[in-house]
Amino acid sequence: MVGIVDVAKMAKVSTATVSRVLSNNMNVSSKTRDRVLKAVNKLEYKPNRLASNLRKMSSKTVMAVVPDITNPFFSSILQGFKDVALEFGYHVLLGDTGNSLEQERDYINLVKERVVDGLILATARLPKEEILAASQEIPVVLACEYIDGFDIPTVSIDNVSAGREAVEHLIRLGHRRIGMITGPLDVILSKDRVKGYYQALNLNEIPIEGVLIQEGNFSVTSGYETMLKLLALKDPPTAVFATNDEMAVGAMKAIKQRGLQVPNDISVIGFDDIPLCGLVEPELTSVSQPRYDMGYQAMQMLLSIIKKEELTRNQIVLPHRLMIRNTCRTYSSFLGEKKLKVY
Amino acid sequence: MVGIVDVAKMAKVSTATVSRVLSNNMNVSSKTRDRVLKAVNKLEYKPNRLASNLRKMSSKTVMAVVPDITNPFFSSILQGFKDVALEFGYHVLLGDTGNSLEQERDYINLVKERVVDGLILATARLPKEEILAASQEIPVVLACEYIDGFDIPTVSIDNVSAGREAVEHLIRLGHRRIGMITGPLDVILSKDRVKGYYQALNLNEIPIEGVLIQEGNFSVTSGYETMLKLLALKDPPTAVFATNDEMAVGAMKAIKQRGLQVPNDISVIGFDDIPLCGLVEPELTSVSQPRYDMGYQAMQMLLSIIKKEELTRNQIVLPHRLMIRNTCRTYSSFLGEKKLKVY
DNA sequence: GACAATTTTGTAATCGATTACAATCCGGTT
DNA sequence: AACCGGATTGTAATCGATTACAAAATTGTC
Numbered sequence: 031m032v033g034i035v036d037v038a039k040m041a042k043v044s045t046a047t048v049s050r051v052l053s054n055n056m057n058v059s060s061k062t063r064d065r066v067l068k069a070v071n072k073l074e075y076k077p078n079r080l081a082s083n084l085r086k087m088s089s090k091t092v093m094a095v096v097p098d099i100t101n102p103f104f105s106s107i108l109q110g111f112k113d114v115a116l117e118f119g120y121h122v123l124l125g126d127t128g129n130s131l132e133q134e135r136d137y138i139n140l141v142k143e144r145v146v147d148g149l150i151l152a153t154a155r156l157p158k159e160e161i162l163a164a165s166q167e168i169p170v171v172l173a174c175e176y177i178d179g180f181d182i183p184t185v186s187i188d189n190v191s192a193g194r195e196a197v198e199h200l201i202r203l204g205h206r207r208i209g210m211i212t213g214p215l216d217v218i219l220s221k222d223r224v225k226g227y228y229q230a231l232n233l234n235e236i237p238i239e240g241v242l243i244q245e246g247n248f249s250v251t252s253g254y255e256t257m258l259k260l261l262a263l264k265d266p267p268t269a270v271f272a273t274n275d276e277m278a279v280g281a282m283k284a285i286k287q288r289g290l291q292v293p294n295d296i297s298v299i300g301f302d303d304i305p306l307c308g309l310v311e312p313e314l315t316s317v318s319q320p321r322y323d324m325g326y327q328a329m330q331m332l333l334s335i336i337k338k339e340e341l342t343r344n345q346i347v348l349p350h351r352l353m354i355r356n357t358c359r360t361y362s363s364f365l366g367e368k369k370l371k372v373y
Numbered sequence: 374m375v376g377i378v379d380v381a382k383m384a385k386v387s388t389a390t391v392s393r394v395l396s397n398n399m400n401v402s403s404k405t406r407d408r409v410l411k412a413v414n415k416l417e418y419k420p421n422r423l424a425s426n427l428r429k430m431s432s433k434t435v436m437a438v439v440p441d442i443t444n445p446f447f448s449s450i451l452q453g454f455k456d457v458a459l460e461f462g463y464h465v466l467l468g469d470t471g472n473s474l475e476q477e478r479d480y481i482n483l484v485k486e487r488v489v490d491g492l493i494l495a496t497a498r499l500p501k502e503e504i505l506a507a508s509q510e511i512p513v514v515l516a517c518e519y520i521d522g523f524d525i526p527t528v529s530i531d532n533v534s535a536g537r538e539a540v541e542h543l544i545r546l547g548h549r550r551i552g553m554i555t556g557p558l559d560v561i562l563s564k565d566r567v568k569g570y571y572q573a574l575n576l577n578e579i580p581i582e583g584v585l586i587q588e589g590n591f592s593v594t595s596g597y598e599t600m601l602k603l604l605a606l607k608d609p610p611t612a613v614f615a616t617n618d619e620m621a622v623g624a625m626k627a628i629k630q631r632g633l634q635v636p637n638d639i640s641v642i643g644f645d646d647i648p649l650c651g652l653v654e655p656e657l658t659s660v661s662q663p664r665y666d667m668g669y670q671a672m673q674m675l676l677s678i679i680k681k682e683e684l685t686r687n688q689i690v691l692p693h694r695l696m697i698r699n700t701c702r703t704y705s706s707f708l709g710e711k712k713l714k715v716y
Numbered sequence: 717g718a719c720a721a722t723t724t725t726g727t728a729a730t731c732g733a734t735t736a737c738a739a740t741c742c743g744g745t746t
Numbered sequence: 747a748a749c750c751g752g753a754t755t756g757t758a759a760t761c762g763a764t765t766a767c768a769a770a771a772t773t774g775t776c
Contacts, residue, residue, distance in 0.1 A: 034763060044726045049764055057724060059772095076485040080427040081762035084731050089423060094467070099451055105442045112469050116476075121488070122467045124437070126455050133459075142419040145464065250652065279652055286654075309593065309622055311629075311654045377733060387756045392734055400754060424732035427761050 032073045041069040052077060092332060093146040095125035095137050097153040101248075102304040103274070103321055107152050107173055110325020118333050120147075131155055141168045148332045151175065152325075155217060169335040173328035175218060176345070183335065185328040185346045189219055192317050192350040193226020193271070194233075196299050199315075199352055200269040201234050204361030205297065208236075209260045209267035210243045211253055211277050220245075223273045223301070242267055246277050253280025261288050268361055269297035275304050275316055282310065282357070293359035303353050312356035320348050375416045384412040395420060435491040435675060438468035438480045444591075445647040446617070446664055450495050450516060453668020461676050463490075474498055484511045491675045494518065495668075498560060512678040516671035518561060519688070526678065528671040528689045532562055535660050535693040536569020536616070537576075539642050542658075542695055543612040544577050547704030548640065551579075552603045552610035553586045554596055554620050563588075566616045566644070585610055589620045596623025604631050611704055612640035618647050618659055625653065625700070636702035646696050655699035663691050 038045045043062055050058050051066040058066075069075070083089050094111045096104040108122075115122045123146055127133040134156050140146055141164055148168055154161055154175040164170055165182050176184040200208050210227050213220040224243065231238050244259055246252030253272055260266055261284065272278035278300030282292050292298050292312060300307065303318035327346055334341055381388045386405055393401050394409040401409075412418070426432050437454045439447040451465075458465045466489055468480040477499050484492055484507055491511055497504055497518040507513055508525050519527040543551050553570050556563040567586065574581050587602055589595030596615055603609055604627065615621035621643030625635050635641050635655060643650065646661035670689055677684055 045763075046727080046765075047725060050725090053764080059724060062725080074485075076482075078762055079486045079488045080423075080430065080432060081731090082764075084423045084427045084733090085762080085764045087423065087731070091466070099442060099448045100445060102443060102445070105448050108442055108467065109469060109471075112467055123434070124451065124455055124465045124467045126452060128452075140464075142417075143422045145422050250648070283652075305593070306649065306652065309626075309649065309653060388733075389735075389757080390755060393755090396734080402754060405755080421732055424761090425734075427763090428732080428734045430761070 031078075032075050034075070034077065037066065037069045037073055037075045040073060041065045087144070088147050089145060090119060091121045091123055091146050092148040092150060092329070092336075093123040093125045093137060093140060094150045095127060095134060095153060097127050097129045099124070099126045101276075102306070103302045103319075104152055106304075106321040107325035107328075110322040110327075111150060111173075111329045114326050114329035114333065120333065127153060129153075135160065138164045148336050150328055150332055152328075153217075169332055171328050171332040171335070173324050178218065181344055183331050183341065183344050185324050185331060185348065187319050187324075187348050187350045189222035190226045190229065192301070192319075193223035193273070194229045195226070195350075195352055196223075196271050196301070196317050197227050197230035198233075199354075200271065200297060200299060200358065201230060201236070203269070203297065203358055205267075205269040206236055206361070207265065207267045207269070208242065209257075209270040211246050211256050211260075211270060211272040211281060212243060213246060213248045213273045213277070215245055220273055227271065246272075246280075248274050248276060250276045250280040250283075253277030254284045255280075257281035257284035258288075261285070261290075267296070269299070269358070271299050271301075273301045275300035275302050275307055275314060278314055278316070278357075279306060279310055282314070293357050297358040297361075299358055307353070307355065315355045315357045316353050318351045318353045320350075324348055374421075375418050377418070377420065380409065380412045380416055380418045383416060384408045430487070431490050432488060433462060434464045434466055434489050435493060435672075435679075436466040436468050436480060436483060436489040437493045438470060438477060438496060440470050440472045440496040442467070442469045444619075445649070446645045446662075447495055449647075449664040450668035450671075453665040453670075454493060454516075454672045455668075457669055457672035457676065463676065470496060472496075478503065481507045491679050493671055493675055496560075512675055514671050514675040514678070516667050521561065524687055526674050526684065526687050528667050528674060528691065530662050530667075530691050530693045532565035533569045533572065535644070535662075536566035536614070537572045538569070538693075538695055539566075539614050539644070539660050540570050540573035541576075542697075543614065543640060543642060543701065544573060544579070546612070546640065546701055548610075548612040549579055549704070550608065550610045550612070551585065552600075552613040554589050554599050554603075554613060554615040554624060555586060556589060556591045556616045556620070558588055563616055570614060589615075589623075591617050591619060593619045593623040593626070596620030597627045598623075600624035600627035601631075604628070604633075610639070612642070612701070614642050614644075616644050618643035618645050618650055618657060621657055621659070621700075622649060622653055625657070636700050640701040640704075642701055650696070650698065658698045658700045659696050661694045661696045663693075667691055 034045045034048050037048045048066050051063050094108055096108060099105050112122050125137040141149055149170045150173055152173045154172055154177060158177050162180055170182060172182055172184040174186050176186050197208060212224050215221060244256035246256045270281055272281055278298050282298055285292050285296050290296055300314050300316035303316040307314040307316045377388045377391050380391045391409050394406050437451055439451060442448050455465050470476040483489055492513045493516055495516045497515055497520060501520050505523055513525060515525055515527040517529050519529050540551060555567050558564060587599035589599045613624055615624055621641050625641055628635050628639050633639055643657050643659035646659040650657040650659045
């Protein structure tokens with residue numbers, strides 16, 4: 031393997047000069063630079079990153095921790111991470127936790143071994159303290175999730191408002207009995223969206239009924255099963271808000287299987303606006319998150335912190351947007367008087 | 374930051390001993406081992422991987438190159454990679470090429486900088502020579518793709534047979550005019566599946582018509598558009614085989630939009646068996662690939678090579694399986710005599 | 717042309733764990 | 747007690763690029 035000394039020898043300079051040519055390029059006369067570059071090319075010299083890493087005490091690598099790459103939402107975020115990282119010469123280590131706390135912890139512990147220069151968490155189920163501890167050792171940025179009461183750099187959307195607006199959309203269409211299929215309630219995202227649901231109902235003076243709020247786990251089947259529960263109610267909802275698209279699609283399956291129609295009998299609204307929305311029938315109305323952009327900006331933030339640049343803001347809130355498709359319908363127009371007069 | 378010397382000092386041993394305790398554990402008396410371990414715990418010492426990497430000339434990291442993580446097929450493979458890697462203490466660097474040759478090349482070049490100990494390619498569009506060259510420098514394993522005529526370790530399915538069986542399924546149902554929507558024909562996967570299509574037709578003495586074979590790019594819209602072309606034919610196909618599920622779903626969209634029904638008017642069959650298959654209406658019949666397993670086995674192979682273990686086989690072919698759902702229907706039963714007598 | 721200021725180049729220490737090799741220890745044997 | 751062999755431990759070189767510092771070369775000024 032050809033090393034820097036070989037290049038130095040061939041170019042008749044010191045290794046220091048070779049290094050300077052290849053890194054900063056500062057303070058090297060163009061003559062010697064040419065000589066060095068020529069030698070580099072002839073020998074096809076590639077600096078050994080392992081050595082460079084040790085000396086610079088940096089791996090030029092960041093770890094992206096996501097709960098599940100298989101999920102299109104997170105794979106898009108990941109792509110945002112990767113694009114920025116690449117742009118700045120960083121690499122991305124894949125940290126798929128498979129939704130396991132244990133694995134999340136393992137990944138976070140990597141920071142202590144200097145395997146990575148920074149950490150991006152797109153999942154944050156671990157106790158606050160652990161995450162905070164990690165963020166004190168090396169740069170950490172949260173994407174999507176955030177931690178209440180701590181000032182860890184974060185990129186996310188306003189989940190409360192997004193939830194509220196989704197439900198308000200349904201209310202505007204005339205719905206009063208609105209079911210909610212939420213993700214696990216120990217993740218702050220879910221909590222926030224439920225909070226938005228409450229807000230919308232309160233604002234419109236609709237009483238809240240606990241039984242209309244069902245907890246799923248973000249999977250299609252959990253959406254299917256919880257919807258079945260909602261349908262089994264003596265007075266089932268006329269519309270359902272699911273906190274992700276997979277559960278919404280599961281809910282649609284359940285509705286259809288019961289012989290009902292979406293949106294004629296029941297309106298459905300999802301969250302995330304993944305490509306699947308346009309592929310199911312009818313096409314799913316959903317709250318769109320700028321997922322690629324979240325990844326992109328989170329990584330920009332992280333790299334800024336790594337380079338010790340001043341951050342203009344510590345918390346970035348990106349805009350969401352309701353994507354109206356074909357799964358929501360006005361309430362009065364599709365149910366007989368019988369039901370309408372309940373209100 | 375606490376280093377190995379601090380531990381050595383506290384335990385009153387040399388750094389060599391500390392290192393021995395922490396790595397091989399060989400030839401250390403239990404007394405001193407305990408002392409060292411106690412010091413390690415008290416100081417919360419974590420070995421600096423950067424230093425260790427340099428000395429051992431290995432990063433314990435492999436790179437996984439995929440065309441697009443956003444694609445559920447590849448994200449599953451990636452998960453297989455990750456699980457094995459983790460099991461053996463390796464990390465996975467994410468190499469999403471975004472289908473760009475340039476980026477594929479960039480990633481492959483990383484091997485020369487010793488950034489990674491091995492390479493897994495789930496995409497191989499680069500010229501054979503470049504890939505071969507890389508494989509001479511460090512361990513390389515191909516997953517899914519393979520390279521004709523070279524003996525690079527590979528894990529894949531038999532795409533020719535899989536394609537043939539898919540088409541034979543349609544033929545068995547009575548179809549004679551079978552359209553094919555293929556992926557880009559410069560990737561060997563696509564070529565093989567088309568080859569299977571030819572085989573099935575030949576075996577059943579059905580003439581091949583070039584116009585029935587349309588090239589897409591694996592995207593939903595390309596499936597949609599090419600299906601539109603097929604439908605515009607004076608004598609459109611009664612069944613279509615798409616070489617991935619996204620294009621199949623796109624084709625279904627086109628069919629429905631033309632006022633026709635799947636499978637009553639046209640049968641559709643996809644490839645990969647991604648979760649989407651179960652979510653569209655009707656549920657898509659598809660050729661299932663053991664994608665997670667492919668990733669799993671490919672990574673096992675790679676790590677074996679890295680550890681210089683003997684490989685029992687250089688090429689692994691995994692079984693595929695036709696997953697019959699609801700998008701294929703017998704031909705005779707849904708078309709009038711008028712058309713039937715063509716044959 | 718001499719001297720200072722500046723740019724360019726070289727020397728050698730450094731990053732921190734690993735490991736080849738040397739030294740020491742310890743129990744057993746004669 | 748002397749010696750041997752094996753186990754245990756220590757010393758110091760090593761991995762290869764980077765960089766602080768020193769030295770040399772160049773440029774500019776009077």
